[in-house]
Amino acid sequence: MxxxxxxxxxxxxxxxxxxxxxxxxxxxxxxxxxxxxxxxxxxxNLGYPRFFIHSIVQDLAKRIETKYGRQGERCMVFPLYKVAKRCREFIKEKSEDKTAARRVLKLTTPAPVSDADLSSIIECTIACVIFPLADFAIAKQYWQHSGEGISSRMAEYVVKELFEKEGKDPSRVHSRHKQELQAQQIQRKSPSISATIRSNSLSQNEGVDLEFNSFIEQKYGRVLDLKFAKHAKIALRRRISGNAGHASDLKNNSDTEPLKKRGEHISEDDVYLYPTGMASIFNAHQALLNIFEPAKKSVCYGFPYVDTLNILRKFGPGCIFYGHGDDESLDELEEGLLTGEIDIMGLFCECPSNPLLKTPNLPRIRELADKYGFAVVVDETVGNFLNISVFPYADVVVSSLTKIFSGDSNVMGGSLILNSSLPLYEKLKEYFTSNYEDNYWAEDALYLERNSRDFxxxxxxxxxxxxxxxxxxxxxxxxxxxxxxxxxxxxxxxxxxxxxxxxxxxxxxxxxxxxxxxxxxxxxxxxxxxxxxxxxxxxxxxxxxxxxxxxxxxxxxxxxxxxxxxxxxxxxxxxxxxxxxxxxxxxxxxx
Structure with missing residues (x-):
């Protein structure tokens, strides 16, 4: 060791x-x-990215502040305009100064102009919230809780494209990508991502087909050809949908038998990728806020990871917290639902919980959800969808792909899966069809796809x-x-x-x-x-x-x-x- x-x-x-x-x-x-x-x-100069803003991201923010900001202003950088707008509204809501100037600036990198460019150049847009220095702590809360901030790899690319290329020596600017392309010339001999897409779970024979690919990647570096990013995301969604559909593998249990069919097939079209696991939870909550009119409180069942509770408390009407996550808590919830004292849009829980490793009674939670019409959102990050099958009981399954799905501790990612077998699916699907924008950075997808092959x-x-x-x-x-x-x-x-x-x-x-x-x-x-x-x-x-x-x-x-x-x-x-x-x-x- x-x-x-x-x-x-x-x-x-x-x-x-x-x-x-x-x-x-x-x-x-x-x-x-x-x-x-x-x-x-x-x-x-780095830490866990939602808590400690990476030095590369800080560098990008400082460059934007210098070029576009006014004296005393700071900025926070996001990969989507609507995310930046949400941050601006959060700042305005939480700040004591409701009248201060806060604006959103969009910047777009150049598009590729030739086929050769497709391997190293991709057009992308960032959105920068520019605000007074006094608002920084509030903006940082949004960054941490939502998990929607720009990734360090995306920031690195934007710095190069928008700032370093201007008036710089082209040979120096492109040095990193020249090195990558040298490796890619070898990697292109073996279509590793295409091979992965053909099967979610590689058989032994398919593993032989990829043996040479693994050797090449270990010797010459990761796949960094940006034109393969879309294929990598397809592979990820298929890998996730294939592994998550384990309901038919549940042990033979009369209590779970009626629910087995709910997880026998998961469509890759019901899998959504996000830049972090917390962004998956945040967007699940945003969906419920939009499909329930008027929006209601949520239940946080069991002691969760810190920012799950922050999301439920700070966005929307708030939450009811059953921190012990035990049978007595469910008794109390059921009594409140029965008497009408409690009316909720969703129940959020972890399976098992972090850090106390408690497992919720999902069959009973599902029964209550069916009876009272609320959504169940389960975070299965700690258990992982190879060990447990939460899908039959959840309207939405969320996971941090940053963790064991990746394993290498060098890329962030999150997933959100909709259960097409449950009554709220149509409303949820309509919401995500209308509102989902893919903001998972290309290079991050390439790294995550490679990392997760031996999950x-x-x-x-x-x-x-x-x-x-x-x-x-x-x-x-x-x-x-x-x-x-x-x-x-x-x-x-x-x-x-x-x-x-x-x-x-x-x-x-x-x-x-x-x-x-x-x-x-x-x-x-x-x-x-x-x-x-x-x-x-x-x-x-x-x-x-x-x-x-x-x-x-x-x-x-x-x-x-x-x-x-x-x-x-x-x-x-x-x-x-x-x-x-x-x-x-x-x-x-x-x-």
Whole structure:
């Protein structure tokens, strides 16, 4: 197992310009990041992209401010005009100054002028919200919550096309793309994306056809030919629709039998790609706000990832929060629906939840939705659609493709799937047909397509290793609680939706009996340490400190302890990983 960097601010993976995670190697460094201490923040030029605006994106924003802004103005850059307008309205709504000038500027890069240009040039439009400096914190909230900000790769391309080409040496400007094209001349000999499109799940014979392609890509770099971006997106939608349609793989259960047919086929036309997983959730919520007239509150069932709750609270009429996500919560919800005290447009939940790994009772939630006419939106990121089949119970299934679907921690992405078997489908489909605009950046799609080809193999290995790690933690006298779907009181609900070949996933949370041991263990552990999950390498973080530092007392009410450590299991050799974890436990001095 390679030695992970323990230097503050190092990208994870190392030497990766568009890395998704960043090294926060100690408990103190994580607190320092949350408190904005210079000794941490000044060493970082990237972080998790929704929370820490990438240095390339910051550079683009500064160039736009210099060229188009007025003194004291800032800007936030988005890939769609309507997204920028939404941000502007959010700023206006939340700002104390309702009269300040806030405007949206559209900029478009040059289109290709020859066939040769198609490999490296693509016409794209960005939309910049320009606002007073005092509004920046509010604009940053929109960036974080919605997940709709411009990606660092798109920003890099726009900087080159709109700023660096003007009056610059053409040979220098095109140097990066010349290198890419040299690799592409070799890659074009093997139509890897086309081969992937022909089948969602490659058989062994098809794998032989792609063996040479894999060698070429590993030797000469990723597919960076922009003209293949549309094909990559088709491949992604087909791969997602094929893997998500696992309802027929549910274990034989009389309670689930009537619902099986709801997931036997998912059309790729009902799969929508977004720049982030949070953008998928945000747009699912936007859809419900539009198809329910008047818009109603939503339910957030179970303690979710932080920005899911922020979306439901800050956009639209608000939400009702059942943070425990247990049967008693459903009893309370059902009573409110029955008496008319509660009238909702949708219920949002995670399956299982992050970080407590609780599984909702989806069959019962579906029964309530059918009876009272609300939508069910399920985020299956943590479980992943190879392990569990939530589709029969959900009107909308959302997922962060940034996580295990990609694995490489170098590209963001999200998906949203509509269930054509449920009553709200027609209204939802009409909304997305009229309102969806593809703003997933071409290069990001190319990277994600390549990364996700071995999704199934990686998922199976992670499932197996995770069980061994859970067993290690469960036997340790130092650890007071292990959070994992197979150990939870809600295991019966997970097992009811578990696919025939599925496992319990790669996310584990732990609590130590002594809080000081949590800090000792985390500081000593020789693993990658930073935000995100589902990476091909094991990744740890003091989750509550990282995600809820300003609300530690509030989240404790929902069972999220401030000393909780979350570990996402990767592809390391199982025995080596177990030995690394054992050494860290021994460092606490109580084994």
């Amino acid at each position: 390679s030695t992970p960097s323990q230097e503050v601010g190092t990208p994870i993976p190392a030497n990766t310009a568009h890395a998704i995670s960043v090294t926060l190697p100690t408990w103190k460094a994580t607190v320092g990041y949350e408190e904005g201490h210079d000794w941490v923040v000044q060493k970082m 199934e193999t990686r998922s199976m290995k992670v499932n197996k290793t995770s069980l061994a790690v859970v067993d290690l933690f469960n036997k340790s006298p130092l650890i007071s609680h292990v959070f994992y779907p197979s150990l939870s009181e809600s295991k019966k609900y997970y097992d009811a939706i578990k696919t025939s070949s599925g496992g319990y996933g790669g996310l584990i949370s732990i609590l130590f009996g002594e809080p000081s041991d949590a800090i000792t263990f985390f500081d000593a552990i020789n693993l990658h340490k930073g935000p995100s999950l589902g990476t091909n390498f094991t990744l740890a973080c003091p989750y509550t400190i990282l995600a809820h530092y300003t609300e530690l007392e509030e989240v404790a009410e929902w069972g999220v302890d401030k000393n909780l450590i979350r570990i996402s299991i990767g592809l390391e050799d199982e025995e080596e990983l177990l030995e690394t974890l054992k050494k860290s436990l021994e460092g606490c001095g109580k084994v």
